[in-house]
Structure formats: structure tokens, C-alpha cells
Amino acid sequence: MVLEKLPEVSDKPRLSTRLIVAIILGATVLVAAAFAVGRASVPIEPTPASNSAEAGFSRDMQTHHLQAVEMSLIVRDLTDDPEIRLLAYDIATAQAQQAGQMHAWLSLWGLPQASPEPVMTWMSRPTLEGKLHDHSGDTGKDYVPGDPMPGLATNEQMETLKSLTGVEAEKYFLELMIAHHIGGVEMAEAILERSSNRAVTNLSRGMVVVQEGEINYMRDLLAERQ
Amino acid sequence: MARSDTPKTDPVVPPSAKKLTVKQEREERRRAKVEQFKKQQARAKRNRLIAIVLSSVAAVAVLALIVTVVISNATPKRNPADIDVAGVQTWQDLEYVHTNGPVDYEGLYGMNPPAGGSHNPAWLNCGVYTEPQQNENAVHALEHGAVWVTYDPDALSESDVDTLRSQLPGTYIILSPYPGLDSPVVASAWAAQVKLDGVDDERLTDFVEKYWQSPTVPEPGASCSGAINGPGKIA
Numbered sequence: 001m002v003l004e005k006l007p008e009v010s011d012k013p014r015l016s017t018r019l020i021v022a023i024i025l026g027a028t029v030l031v032a033a034a035f036a037v038g039r040a041s042v043p044i045e046p047t048p049a050s051n052s053a054e055a056g057f058s059r060d061m062q063t064h065h066l067q068a069v070e071m072s073l074i075v076r077d078l079t080d081d082p083e084i085r086l087l088a089y090d091i092a093t094a095q096a097q098q099a100g101q102m103h104a105w106l107s108l109w110g111l112p113q114a115s116p117e118p119v120m121t122w123m124s125r126p127t128l129e130g131k132l133h134d135h136s137g138d139t140g141k142d143y144v145p146g147d148p149m150p151g152l153a154t155n156e157q158m159e160t161l162k163s164l165t166g167v168e169a170e171k172y173f174l175e176l177m178i179a180h181h182i183g184g185v186e187m188a189e190a191i192l193e194r195s196s197n198r199a200v201t202n203l204s205r206g207m208v209v210v211q212e213g214e215i216n217y218m219r220d221l222l223a224e225r226q
Numbered sequence: 227m228a229r230s231d232t233p234k235t236d237p238v239v240p241p242s243a244k245k246l247t248v249k250q251e252r253e254e255r256r257r258a259k260v261e262q263f264k265k266q267q268a269r270a271k272r273n274r275l276i277a278i279v280l281s282s283v284a285a286v287a288v289l290a291l292i293v294t295v296v297i298s299n300a301t302p303k304r305n306p307a308d309i310d311v312a313g314v315q316t317w318q319d320l321e322y323v324h325t326n327g328p329v330d331y332e333g334l335y336g337m338n339p340p341a342g343g344s345h346n347p348a349w350l351n352c353g354v355y356t357e358p359q360q361n362e363n364a365v366h367a368l369e370h371g372a373v374w375v376t377y378d379p380d381a382l383s384e385s386d387v388d389t390l391r392s393q394l395p396g397t398y399i400i401l402s403p404y405p406g407l408d409s410p411v412v413a414s415a416w417a418a419q420v421k422l423d424g425v426d427d428e429r430l431t432d433f434v435e436k437y438w439q440s441p442t443v444p445e446p447g448a449s450c451s452g453a454i455n456g457p458g459k460i461a
Binding site for chain 1: 285292324348370442
């Protein structure tokens with residue numbers, strides 16, 4: 001009898017199928033998990049909502065800036081004084097462009113230009129540090145929703161400006177604009193306390209320093225005209 | 227025909243079938259077993275192959291998805307805030323005072339040429355100048371986001387100046403000679419300055435990319451025209 005040898009299993013040690021599949025799938029899960037962790041750890045700035053401080057500031061500050069533009073263009077026609085006219089040019093061109101920046105932010109954030117809430121609501125809300133009851137250091141603490149923006153000239157004041165000429169127009173413009181800038185600085189400081197959004201805080205920081213500098217300059221100009 | 231001693235476990239052979247010898251029957255059974263074994267082995271091998279192939283396909287699919295996401299999100303541009311200009315000097319907390327008088331930029335801030343600080347209420351209109359300009363007016367333009375490129379007129383030929391000009395944007399730039407400059411070319415923005423080796427220094431482009439109309443200047447969006455032209459304005 002010839003014993004036919006059964007085909008033998010190979011002598012080489014073989015990894016079981018389960019082990020190989022486990023290795024492949026395990027490696028895949030590892031790669032996928034590492035990828036997910038990597039993505040999650042990259043800080044991505046959240047898009048502000050329509051009732052956010054950023055959105056409120058963008059809307060209200062556009063209004064505020066555009067009145068400064070209007071005032072500046074008015075006074076340029078009321079006087080020959082080159083210093084006043086150049087200051088007005090500077091304010092008008094800079095603040096018009098910055099209003100455009102804020103308009104674009106809302107657009108890119110997918111938000112309406114129109115606010116779902118009364119003006120200044122954003123400023124009446126707590127700061128990032130969450131001081132709800134202790135308002136020390138909170139620039140917005142005195143404001144309630146619907147309040148007129150700080151430093152905004154009234155219709156009467158604008159009409160009065162338009163009725164003046166020469167040095168009288170210059171003095172009145174400077175008084176209005178100083179108050180306007182003080183209010184602007186307040187609003188810019190309020191958003192700095194309520195947001196860490198990079199574009200918003202860059203621009204507001206600039207507003208604070210430049211407008212403070214211009215307030216001092218305008219006080220000098222006003223003093224020269226008394 | 228000899229009748230064989232068939233064990234009880236033998237399969238029933240149909241009476242019409244030819245009666246095989248014991249040896250032949252055993253051969254038959256062994257062959258059947260071997261075939262069955264071979265089939266099982268083949269099946270096991272095939273299943274193993276299928277399992278490995280399927281899991282590999284799944285792995286490749288996940289990998290392809292990840293690569294697609296990464297590539298489609300990867301933007302070739304870099305954030306200006308992340309640009310590093312070798313040798314750049316920066317200043318903090320500069321003043322924003324409007325003054326009509328001269329400002330000692332070197333004494334007050336350690337700057338030469340100036341790169342920020344107190345300045346004249348009238349900014350220098352941006353452009354290309356063939357004569358030196360008033361520091362206090364140029365600095366105001368820096369506040370508005372302009373980059374001021376100064377060069378040593380003794381170190382640069384006219385074609386050098388053209389080379390310089392060709393690397394710069396057409397707006398929000400002041401290009402002017404600055405006698406006594408300690409480098410052939412110096413580029414300045416508000417609170418930042420780099421001393422370049424010459425008109426071919428690659429850092430100029432990086433400096434412009436990082437600082438030209440930067441959102442961190444005090445008055446982004448302000449105008450660089452409409453105020454005053456300095457002497458020798460050719461563009």
C-alpha cells in the first residue's frame with residue numbers, strides 16, 4: 001500500500017487571516033483618528049451669529065462711521081481752512097473705507113446687514129469676562145438696547161452745522177467730531193471687551209488709538225480758534 | 227469476481243454499479259478525501275485573500291478620503307501674520323500724535339529712517355519720488371498702511387531704482403532717495419523695518435506681503451492720496 005501523502009500545510013509560520021485583517025483595519029483607524037485629532041486641534045475662528053457682539057458692532061459702527069463721513073464732507077464745503085479740510089478728508093476717506101470693511105464682514109459671515117435687535121443691544125450684554133453684575137471696567141455698562149449711539153450728532157446738530165460757515169463752522173465741526181470720536185472710542189473699547197475675532201479686534205484697536213490721537217489734535221485746533 | 231470484505235461504514239453501492247476491489251474503493255475514498263481537503267484549503271485560501279483584499283480596499287478608501295480632504299483644503303497661500311522676515315526690526319506702543327513741528331525719530335524711537343510715531347497731520351501722497359521727502363509726512367502715510375522704500379542714492383544706479391520699482395505695488399508705496407542711509411535699501415512700514423542688502427534682496431517681497439496695507443496698522447483703509455505731494459514726484 002502506498003500511502004499517499006496528503007498535501008501538507010506549508011512549513012512557514014503564517015499569520016492568521018484575522019490577525020492580518022485586524023492589522024490593516026487597526027492601522028486605518030489609527031490614521032483616521034490621528035487625522036481627526038489634527039484637524040480638531042487647529043483653531044478655527046467660529047463665524048459670528050446675527051445677535052453676536054461682532055455683528056452688532058459691525059452694524060452700529062458702520063452707522064457711526066458714516067455719520068463722521070457725512071459731517072466731514074459737509075464741513076469741507078463750509079470753509080477754506082486747509083487744516084480742517086484735510087482732517088475732514090482723512091476722516092471721511094478712512095471711515096468710509098472701514099465702514100466698507102464692516103459691511104463685508106457681515107456679508108462673508110452670511111449675515112444680514114439689518115439687525116434682528118435694537119441698536120446697542122450688543123453693547124449692553126456682558127463682556128467676555130462675563131461681568132454680569134459687577135460692571136467695573138465694562139465700557140458698555142451704561143447702555144440699554146435702543147439707546148442712541150455714543151457721540152452721534154442729532155439731526156438738529158447736523159442742520160446747525162450746515163447753516164454755519166468759516167471759523168464758526170470749523171469750531172462747531174470740531175466740537176461735534178470730538179464728541180463723535182469719544183463715542184467711537186467707547187464703542188471700539190466695548191467690542192474689544194466682547195470679542196476675540198481677529199479681524200474685528202485688529203480694526204477696533206486701530207480705531208481706539210487713531211481716534212484718541214485725533215481727539216487731542218482736534219482739541220488743539222479748537223483751542224486755536226477760541 | 228471476488229467479493230471483498232466490505233466494512234459496515236461503506237457507502238451503499240448501487241447494485242447496478244460495478245463492484246470495485248477493496249483497494250480501488252479505498253483509493254476512491256482517499257481521492258475523495260484529498261479532493262475535499264484541497265477544496266477546503268482552496269476555499270480557506272480564497273476567503274483569506276478576500277478578507278485581506280476587502281480590508282485593504284477599505285483602508286485605501288479611507289486613506290483616499292483623507293488625502294482628498296487634506297488636498298482640497300490645503301491652500302497654497304500663507305497668512306501674512308505667519309510670514310517671517312529675517313532681520314526685521316519692530317517697535318511697540320508707538321505714539322499717534324499729530325504735530326506740526328519736526329520729530330526726532332532717531333532720538334525718540336531709535337529709528338533711522340523713520341517707521342512710525344508722531345507725525346504731521348498731512349500725509350505724503352504715495353508715489354515715486356526722485357528727491358528726499360519730509361519724514362513727518364511720510365510717517366503719516368505709514369499709519370495709513372503704506373510701505374516706504376528708501377534707498378541710498380549714492381549706492382543705486384537708475385536701472386537699480388527701476389528694478390526696485392518693478393518689485394513694488396503701484397499704490398500705497400512711497401519710493402524715495404534717503405541720503406546717508408546705512409544700507410543700500412531700507413523698507414519701512416508702521417512699526418516695522420528691514421534693512422536690505424540691495425535691490426535683489428528677496429526679503430523685500432516678503433516684507434511687502436506681510437506689511438503692505440496690513441490690518442494691524444493704526445488706520446487701515448485711510449487714503450494715501452489727496453493730501454500733499456512732495457518734491458520730485460514722478461509717479
